Amino acid sequence: METIYLIGFMGAGKTTVGKILADLLGYSFYDLDEYIEKTAAQSIPEIFAEKGEAHFRLLEARALRSLPVRQAVVATGGGTAAGRGNLSYMLEKGLVVHLAGDFSRMYARAAGDGRERPLIAAKSREECFRLYQSRLPFYRKAHFSVDTTDRSPAEIARTILERLKERENGKTFPEKAERKDEREYE
Numbered sequence: 001m002e003t004i005y006l007i008g009f010m011g012a013g014k015t016t017v018g019k020i021l022a023d024l025l026g027y028s029f030y031d032l033d034e035y036i037e038k039t040a041a042q043s044i045p046e047i048f049a050e051k052g053e054a055h056f057r058l059l060e061a062r063a064l065r066s067l068p069v070r071q072a073v074v075a076t077g078g079g080t081a082a083g084r085g086n087l088s089y090m091l092e093k094g095l096v097v098h099l100a101g102d103f104s105r106m107y108a109r110a111a112g113d114g115r116e117r118p119l120i121a122a123k124s125r126e127e128c129f130r131l132y133q134s135r136l137p138f139y140r141k142a143h144f145s146v147d148t149t150d151r152s153p154a155e156i157a158r159t160i161l162e163r164l165k166e167r168e169n170g171k172t173f174p175e176k177a178e179r180k181d182e183r184e185y186e
């Protein structure tokens with residue numbers, strides 16, 4: 001099967017769910033953020049601090065295009081889908097799955113899991129919400145969307161697997177996004 005690209009906001013669970021999904025499928029797993037850090041031999045906060053976000057986006061676009069386009073699961077970064085033709089590339093090469101959820105939960109996870117995310121560190125919650133809103137139109141172009149609210153990473157991975165099996169059996173994907181992510185800012 002073609003590569004499955006997980007997209008969505010910071011804290012949506014792309015890395016966590018992606019690993020489980022790759023195991024279930026027996027595919028290789030790539031975390032785009034980790035891959036960039038390895039290739040650049042620098043952490044993402046260091047890249048942002050020393051070279052700026054624009055340089056990070058260039059590395060991100062290059063890294064995306066250097067990963068396999070078959071038999072792999074790729075957890076993208078929160079901003080990957082919104083930059084440099086990346087979404088068109090993923091839609092053309094593989095299957096793009098949006099992990100959707102409510103902003104508050106994703107933000108709380110992204111701000112509280114101990115991983116340093118330069119955009120969370122540099123912005124207020126309000127600014128992060130606006131960033132999230134600006135990215136929704138990109139996320140919503142995914143081949144399909146899975147609602148992550150009140151579901152464990154394992155449940156989400158299994159749901160994606162079921163949808164992929166349905167597709168292999170000739171069913172088309174149901175109407176794109178579950179619109180839970182349109183909820184009011186809490």
Ligand SMILES: Nc1ncnc2c1ncn2[C@@H]1O[C@H](COP(=O)(O)OP(=O)(O)OP(=O)(O)O)[C@@H](O)[C@H]1O
Nearest residue numbers: 010011012013014015016077078109113151152153
């Ligand atoms: N469905 C879930 N339920 C509970 N906790 C979750 C869920 N998904 C992810 N988490 C937790 O939220 C935190 C962030 O998850 P993760 O790093 O997978 O997000 P991400 O989408 O990859 O974020 P980023 O875009 O910054 O890479 C982790 O601590 C993870 O264990």
Ligand SMILES: O=C(O)C1=C[C@@H](O)[C@@H](O)[C@H](O)C1
Nearest residue numbers: 010033044077078079117118
């Ligand atoms: O949402 C974003 O723009 C980002 C999300 C992270 O996954 C990293 O790719 C980086 O911290 C930027």
Ligand SMILES: [Mg+2]
Nearest residue numbers: 014015033075
């Ligand atoms: Mg991640």
